[in-house]
Amino acid sequence: MVLAESLELLKNQTLCVTYPDKRIFSGYDIKEVVSSGVFEGCSLVSNPSTLIPNPSLRCFCTNTTTVKRKSQVQYPLQFQEKSPQRNLIAVSCLLKKYGFPALELTNFLKKNRRLLNLDPAKIENSLKILLSLKPSQEFLVSMISSCPRVLEYDAIKKWEGCMRGFEEGSNLSSLAIRNILEVSMKFELDYDCVLGSLKCLKDLGVSDITLNKVLETHPMVITMSADKVRDSFEFVVDAFGIGNVEFDRILRVYPAVLVYGFQNKFKRLLDEFRALGFNMEVVKKQLLRDPRILAFEFGELSRCLELLKSLKCREAIKKDIFQDGAFKAGYEVKLRVDCLRNHGITLRDAYSVLWKEPRVILYSLDDVERKIEFLLHVMKFDIQCLVEVPEYLGVNFDKHILPRFKVIDHLRSIGGLGDEVGLRELIKPSRVKFYNLYVKPYPECESMYARFSRDTEARSQHPVGMWKLFIPQNNPKSRVDIMNIKSYMDSLA
Template identity: 55%
Template sequence: MAIRNIISRPSFRSMPKSSSIAISFPEFPSSNSRAFSETPASRHRALVSLSALFQRYGFPPTEFTDFLKKNEFLLNSSPSEIEKSFKILLSVKPSQEFLVSIVSGCPRVLQLDFLEKWKLGVKQLGMYNITSAAIRNVLEISRKFALSPDDVYRRVKCLKGLGCSEETITKVLEAVPMAVMWKEDEIRATVDFLMGIGIQRREIDRVFGLFPGVLAFGVENRLTPLVDEFEDLGFSLSEIRREVLRDPKVLGLENGELSQCLEMLRSLKCRVVIKENIFRDGEFRAGYKVKLRIDCLRKHGLTYRDAFTVLWKEPRVILYEIEGIEKKIEFLVHKMKFDVQCLVEVPEYLGVNFDKQIVPRFNVIQYLRANDGLGDEVGLRNLVKLSRLRFYNMYVKPYPECEKIYGRFAGDVSVRSRHPVGMWKLFKPQQHPQSVEDVKNIKSYMKSLP
């Protein structure tokens, strides 16, 4: 099921109105607009009038020249017609931000004939809490493919008939606006597929609400092969249903992804306690966690293969939240000025504590570097892999001013011994009081010795 992406032009930035800003108008090469049949003076007055109109409705004058150059068709409309279009859009959603956003992204919606049909169109959809993003998508799709409000209403009615709430339908229109173009049979086919793996009709709303993108996947060429892969890996339909309800985004897995993730997990060589924690919620959930962290690492510049290498070398990353991983990568790249590829060589960086180890050590090295107290440059490997005591002895202890920066061994804080205080008592032999008879027996025994 093909999805056509809507490419929006950059939105205007909000700027205060100012009448003192000089506006220059470009020389357009074409001559098919009404403005070019007029005298230069009348054309200039028309351009000034349009500029004043757009500025009055919140558009920054500094960007009006480029905007008009890219949308010459506006010169064929009078300022009064454009103002009527503005008022219709504001009646749909009384927000200046909404008006600027939709006109910037899809200027063609300003055509008065098109907007006349939508005076009551949004209200006819029966959705009273619809968001600006959803309205914008509906209007852009409708303008691009010449859809009427009735066409959109039929799709909304279909979703409502399947049990979807208004909030869920809004999320669908935000994430998958092309849904207003699909046939009802295509939407129902997705619902039938979900019910075929055990999802109840009352649970469809939850699945679409948490992952509206599932409506964009074809049943025959995407969803059915995916479930077949899950079953081939040994998961039953009840397990698949449980995982889909827990997080419907598992249906966004590419065919073969979960198999690769589980193959990597089964080959891990790490401490037993780490492996047990990874598989604590079952193999399916463990494999999906790997997929999410692979996506996170790839988003920051690692290749698919390198991302797998990092997780295989440092499996503790699988146990950490995505937000924590991204925080460490942002600090590595923007603060520490290391390339993200360093993670392939030193994946341990993602496995250590950020606040207790990474930040204090980096602060010490930064201080020494700024004060010429650092001899050789410290690489990421030494910064991360040195033991706490060795790092302290090398970079903190010789410089008293670094004690407070490092913090861990500062002041009266002592290094914790390997065993708790008093452990030696457990290994000391038990003492028993000696009686007079015991003493006599010991003396007689000693006398008997040669």
């Protein structure tokens, strides 16, 4: 009876529906509420001024006992016409239709809820524009994932003509196009300025391969105006005395040469090279051989050369290090220092490793990387072990490191080691000592070590019969020589 009277009083009024889960939904017609049959567990109020506050529930209601019941309704009775929930299914189906992974769709929409406020028809138009730029599903998915704003039709429409106009004379990769759109929308760049910068690079003779390399690794170049791009180009050409073709190769290997503001750094580098006694011909030769020498920081080459001068090693090793000149030797030191630092070794320790073990400079970077990866992932040692045992990087991997590790790993698996063998005990001992300690007592290790294996045939160091060439010639003695020898012996008697 109470419910019927309440409905009669509120027949043509707006309702405020309060649920026990502490949410209030208002604006529903009484007829819709009655027909839905969701009264159980909720209270209906006609006049907000008569609401009674309930601090424990942090909401207003007329009957607090009814609010405490469990509600069977967890969501609003109906969605608004333009609510985000209405677009959820439409946007999800649209993205699935164009190849967006279903497993990633939930997290993607959760992070980009504003897409649910967009018109699905306009989103589809944006997807069609992206496919017209690069007809690839992989490009489309990566573009949407990295920059969801491209789904806004007003934002992508103005870039359609710009990208198509530039692609007429060049062949941009998918990553290059993605970087251009991502940077442009992030910094709200004017498409005329971006188009001017790209056309300036083409006018300077930059090839399509180089342009793609620049846009893939340093897309921030499009934030520079055409005048700044041209100034950077002219500075490098004049400072190092190179041509357009040579500049294209330098830009392909080291795209950061175009970054505006590097001119001051390059000037200081040139001054340092001259102070160290290198003329421009030497610098230009090294630049064309490897343009990454421009990545030198001011004072870095000086420190590398000081390290080389203070080396205490055999002259043969030092001669091999300086075989291609001091500039190239200093640059090789820098590359290996950077390699060690990338793996977590400090700058000071990296220089210390090279000073203690200069043979590292003679090994290629790929070989050094191979040794470090083997140390970390196979041998399970910490990178700091190289600071304590730098000799690990100075020995041959296939002849020294790998055979010894196989022997130790086998003995460890069968329990043949009394104490744990560290990196120092693995690398430091001589071949004979390591053989006597770990190989000789275990015949099955002979084939692993191979250096002193009994099955291995010993090869002579010299061809057979070569010793005859070292016998001194026996010159015939004349009569005069015999008389001289006799007279000399008589004098001694």
